[in-house]
Amino acid sequence: MLVSYKWLQDYVDLSGITAKELAEKITKSGIEVEGVEVLNEGIKGVVVGYVLEREQHPNADKLNKCLVDIGAGEPVQIICGAPNVDKGQKVAVATVGAKLPGGVKIKRAKLRGEVSNGMICSLQELGMEGKIVPKEYAEGIFVFPQDAEVGTDAIALLNRNDEILELSLTPNRADCLSMLGVAYEVAAILGREVKLPETKLEPVAEKASDYVKVVVEAPEDNPLYVAKIIKNVKIGPSPLWMQTRLMNAGIRPHNNVVDITNYILLEYGQPLHAFDYDRFGSKEILVRRAKEGEKFTTLDDVERSLTADHLVITNGTEPVALAGVMGGANSEVTSDTTTVLLEAALFNGFTVRKASKDHGLRSEASARFEKGVDPNRVRAAGDRAAYLMAKYAGGEVLTGAAEVDTLTIEPAVIPITLEKINRVLGTDLDMNQVKEIFARLQFEASVDGDTITVTAPTRRGDIKIEEDLIEEVARLYGYDNIPKTLPVGSSTPGKLTAYQKKRRVVRQYLEGAGLYQAVTYSLTSEEKAAQYALEKREAIHLAMPMSEDRSVLRLSILPQLLEVVKYNSARQNDSLAVYETGNVFLANGTDALPEEREHLAAAITGLWTNHSWQGEKKPVDFFVLKGILEGLFAKLGLTDKVEYVQAQVDGLHPGRTAEILLNSKRIGFVGQVHPSVQKDLDLKDTYVFELSLKAVLEEETDDLQYVPIPRFPSITRDIALVANKETVSDTLKEIILEAGAPLLKEANVFDLYEGDKMEEGKKSIAFSLKYADPERTLTDEEVTKVHEQVLAALKEQAGAVLRG
Amino acid sequence: MQERLKELQAEAIEKVEQASSLKELNDIRVAYLGKKGPITEVLRGMGKLSAEERPVIGAFANEVRAAISAKMEAKQAELEEAAVQAKLASETIDVTLPGRPVKLGNHHPLTKIIEEIEDLFIGMGYEVAEGPEVEQDYYNFEALNLPKGHPARDMQDSFYITEDILLRTHTSPVQARTMEKHEGKGSIKIICPGKVYRRDNDDATHSHQFMQIEGLVVGENIRMSDLKGTLEVFAKKIFGEDREIRLRPSFFPFTEPSVEMDISCKICGGHGCSVCKHTGWIEILGAGMVHPNVLEMAGYDSRVFNGFAFGMGPERIAMLKYGVDDIRHFYTNDVRFLKQFAVEE
Incomplete structure (x- = not known):
């Protein structure tokens, strides 16, 4: 809502308060003023001029040479390019030395050999938006009415010496979609009076009800319809003050009748519609739901196809208006109109909203009906519009109105105790303070002991319950004045759950290991959603996506993380290590919420070690990432529960991928991105993992228990084995540990050779075996005996023998 | 004989003094004190001496030996020390060369903000509550006093999956x-961080996915002044002790009275600049007293219980706090962006 500071003074005395101060006060009491626009900012030296002569510029077809009286000194010659400039017009002249918006300075100039002492201005040149400029002046200069006085300040005459407060209204404050509503608010804030606008109807004897009758078929959609008749109107421009007020509020002037309906819309917040009575097509107004497929052409010359959801005003047979949204071309007021049928009605907000949404037609009227208008203001608004039509369009207002009224107005009557107000706010107000606040708001209130009973005025449809009253008290008392306390009562220790705590451990660990945390989108494309999914499920689609790329909920994090790698690689961030934790979404049928499972994924690429001046440069590989995972599981106490098994995963290198098992259940995978995928994405070798973080964090960690440090030395024996190439180290290790138990404590791979010195299909793999007994020092003989068992088992179970 | 020994002593000592290496010193030792050395040779001639002279000369010879040995030891220590010094000097490194890099990652800036806020409220007795990102219409709207057709639903255009399920x-x-889980009993103090989604086109200030963090306190005696006090603690902790806060009345369907909180602009110190749109204030969060309908729908008796709630956007906080100019940075994950948030403040 754009509120003119000058216009507002019609209703509230604003003396002593600047527009800026007012904006600050309004903001602090609950309606955010987003800005204060000074309309004449940067404009100086524009006066009303009178075009004495106009002739064709001798050297330019499109220019006019004008002689203009600017009220001071001799008339001046001005060259003007506007097509509509003519002799006898009163126009806005930017004189030499004038300043216009955008830092334009007017200087004496020569145009094609002719001197120009200033500029005749269009409204756009004076800083007004093209869409609010009256159509006849949109392509040229603005012409003042003849009574404009030559030499006076044109900006003042155009009402541009005003400041506009831009109110950002929350949905509950529809009352401030009108100047009067704002006036009540401002009066309450300042503790001043509201002056209501004047309506002095002097109706002629003829009755409106003899001209038209109203039938409403759908009273719940239209509880009140008032039709007034104004005859003998003369269509013409509305007074300049009205036109300029409309323009300052962002509305384009049309003619006196239409401007008056718009003016009342702004003043009362009540949308009105003026029909041409003679073009109406009947003497009956029938308000009904539209028929399915019924056609109707609105004012904007668009043919609309209607449904039974839409309410229409008809002449008994065909629609003449889409109720509360827009009138029809067939009954529109034109320059020939002499009798006006004026509609002041109350339409159901939901019905209006539906129609306005279905047809993509949001009008000043529909916005107000949707948010709710004051039912008690409908007639007053109609009467005042009729009065203004008599005054400014020379019309005669007929007695009474044709109307249907099924409206029941029940103002909210809300009792509340002082104790409750103070208890909720934490204040210590007394009843007089509370009473005074409601008096300022012009809410009726009566006090009985500790209880004050408030009747909310119908203009404030948002006041329904005690808490609404508490808010009114709080905002007018001032939020600044409410004390600052902290909740009292039983205090509980705040904490994270075990899951949340461990999630933080995971993040810290991974970051300590060199990975940056990324956050990517949950919505992705259908194609990407299923890539690298740990569990294949039907993807979840949005009903109305904004784009293909963001149409499906992800089943895995990796595709997005690979995008991150790609994005960075393309920007010379060649070495990268990132991880992300976040939910993936697994469908549970269409009616149930999906399962949301927290995953952890990581991707590393480029150099892992880069300490170039000492010659240390090592690219990432599978074991870098596996090492990070091993460390993670060690940190979470899960080392013994986790296994890695060679596996095939779509999109990963078939020979360099492992599934991760937790308690023998598959929870994720780790591997190299498949070279063909790397090529597609233009990536260097990239290693990734993705796993169910939920499974990992929900796994119970054993309680910490101290194990005594060995007091006796251990004995280490190294063995180099020749084994089949496909026998994996884990298999050999298991055989060793099993055969060597209980004295054998550890077996660690320390060398691997698969070169051409080996027999075909064989590899050399060396283990370091550590024997120990917590109770004593082992003898060589004892160790040798067990060691022989180990070697025998290796030979028997895996065909692995000592390398000769 | 004594004369000869004296000569030898002087000669040996001079040579020791001139020795420049341990090897040279050792050669001198062998030459003078060895079995084939001149002193031994002199002593061999002792047989010719009288019984009275022999012990005198013997004692003198031992003195000479001792003097030479002592001198040698001193010289040896001296040479050894010089050798150590020389070795150390040869081992000097350029300490200004860069160290071996330790790989370090860090929190995403949004996580950093969220954890900071979580920790602040945990310290004030709150727990961290999480919930599904794909929600029923009921919990997202209706339970929050936003029935179907409510005009305020206009403010949040949503990604629906079915008629009843949405992001x-x-x-x-x-x-x-x-x-609802509390079944109308007992008090609640929670902070709820998480991802949320709205039908917005991604640009410098909008993102179809973003973070929120909300707080809720429910109890038998919760006052609006408690909300104000809590928000002040939050603002000063997160934005700095020198920041002013301002509460403005506002509207949210789920709170009544409702509040918006501004903090004084850090850039201009409250005098007005382009960042704060010349108001001196920056809007930071929405809050209010929990609407009685919301309490009732969740099973609380609104005549006995009340509460306050507040909510804010970590992106906005990060943008203000760190001066980030484009919300899309949070989701493109350019590592040159991410690594700027390594420092623990």
């Missing part, structure tokens, strides 16, 4: 679910 548009459904 949550705020983290408030976690509040509704938490209250």
Whole structure:
């Protein structure tokens, strides 16, 4: 809502308060003023001029040479390019030395050999938006009415010496979609009076009800319809003050009748519609739901196809208006109109909203009906519009109105105790303070002991319950004045759950290991959603996506993380290590919420070690990432529960991928991105993992228990084995540990050779075996005996023998 | 004989003094004190001496030996020390060369903000509550006093999956679910962080996915002044002790009275600049007293219980706090952006 500071003074005395101060006060009491626009900012030296002569510029077809009286000194010659400039017009002249918006300075100039002492201005040149400029002046200069006085300040005459407060209204404050509503608010804030606008109807004897009758078929959609008749109107421009007020509020002037309906819309917040009575097509107004497929052409010359959801005003047979949204071309007021049928009605907000949404037609009227208008203001608004039509369009207002009224107005009557107000706010107000606040708001209130009973005025449809009253008290008392306390009562220790705590451990660990945390989108494309999914499920689609790329909920994090790698690689961030934790979404049928499972994924690429001046440069590989995972599981106490098994995963290198098992259940995978995928994405070798973080964090960690440090030395024996190439180290290790138990404590791979010195299909793999007994020092003989068992088992179970 | 020994002593000592290496010193030792050395040779001639002279000369010879040995030891220590010094000197490194890099990652800036806020409220007795990102219409809207057709639903255009299931548009459904779980009994103090989704085109200030963090306190005696005090603690802790806060009345369907909180602009110190749109204030969060309908729908008796709630956007906080100019940076994950948030403040 754009509120003119000058216009507002019609209703509230604003003396002593600047527009800026007012904006600050309004903001602090609950309606955010987003800005204060000074309309004449940067404009100086524009006066009303009178075009004495106009002739064709001798050297330019499109220019006019004008002689203009600017009220001071001799008339001046001005060259003007506007097509509509003519002799006898009163126009806005930017004189030499004038300043216009955008830092334009007017200087004496020569145009094609002719001197120009200033500029005749269009409204756009004076800083007004093209869409609010009256159509006849949109392509040229603005012409003042003849009574404009030559030499006076044109900006003042155009009402541009005003400041506009831009109110950002929350949905509950529809009352401030009108100047009067704002006036009540401002009066309450300042503790001043509201002056209501004047309506002095002097109706002629003829009755409106003899001209038209109203039938409403759908009273719940239209509880009140008032039709007034104004005859003998003369269509013409509305007074300049009205036109300029409309323009300052962002509305384009049309003619006196239409401007008056718009003016009342702004003043009362009540949308009105003026029909041409003679073009109406009947003497009956029938308000009904539209028929399915019924056609109707609105004012904007668009043919609309209607449904039974839409309410229409008809002449008994065909629609003449889409109720509360827009009138029809067939009954529109034109320059020939002499009798006006004026509609002041109350339409159901939901019905209006539906129609306005279905047809993509949001009008000043529909916005107000949707948010709710004051039912008690409908007639007053109609009467005042009729009065203004008599005054400014020379019309005669007929007695009474044709109307249907099924409206029941029940103002909210809300009792509340002082104790409750103070208890909720934490204040210590007394009843007089509370009473005074409601008096300022012009809410009726009566006090009985500790209880004050408030009747909310119908203009404030948002006041329904005690808490609404508490808010009114709080905002007018001032939020600044409410004390600052902290909740009292039983205090509980705040904490994270075990899951949340461990999630933080995971993040810290991974970051300590060199990975940056990324956050990517949950919505992705259908194609990407299923890539690298740990569990294949039907993807979840949005009903109305904004784009293909963001149409499906992800089943895995990796595709997005690979995008991150790609994005960075393309920007010379060649070495990268990132991880992300976040939910993936697994469908549970269409009616149930999906399962949301927290995953952890990581991707590393480029150099892992880069300490170039000492010659240390090592690219990432599978074991870098596996090492990070091993460390993670060690940190979470899960080392013994986790296994890695060679596996095939779509999109990963078939020979360099492992599934991760937790308690023998598959929870994720780790591997190299498949070279063909790397090529597609233009990536260097990239290693990734993705796993169910939920499974990992929900796994119970054993309680910490101290194990005594060995007091006796251990004995280490190294063995180099020749084994089949496909026998994996884990298999050999298991055989060793099993055969060597209980004295054998550890077996660690320390060398691997698969070169051409080996027999075909064989590899050399060396283990370091550590024997120990917590109770004593082992003898060589004892160790040798067990060691022989180990070697025998290796030979028997895996065909692995000592390398000769 | 004594004369000869004296000569030898002087000669040996001079040579020792001139020795420049341990090897040279050793050669001198062998030459003078060895079995084939001149002193031994002199002593061999002692047989010719009288019984009275022999012990005198013997004692003298031992003195000479001792003097030479002592001198040698001193010289040896001296040479050894010089050798150590020379070795150390040869081992000097350029300490200004860069160290071996330790790989370090860090939190995403949004996580950093969220954890900071979580920790602040945990310290004030709150627990961290989480809930589903794909929500029922009921919890996202209806339970929060936003019935179907409510005009305020206009403010949050949503991603629906079915008519009743959508991507949550705020983290408030976690509040509704938490209250419902309490079955109308006992007090609640929670902070709810998480991802939310709205039908917005991604640009410098909008993102179809973003974070929210909300707080909820429900109890038998919760006052608006408690909300104000809590928000002040939050603002000063997160934005700095020198920041002013301002509460303005506002409107949210799920709170009444409702509040918006501004903090004084850090850039201009409250005098007005382009960042604060010349108001001196920057809007930072929405809050209010929990609407009685919301309490009742969750099973709380609104005549006995009340509460306050507040919610804010970590992106906005990060943008203000760190001066980030484009919300899309948070989701493109350019490592040159991410690594700027390594420092613990």
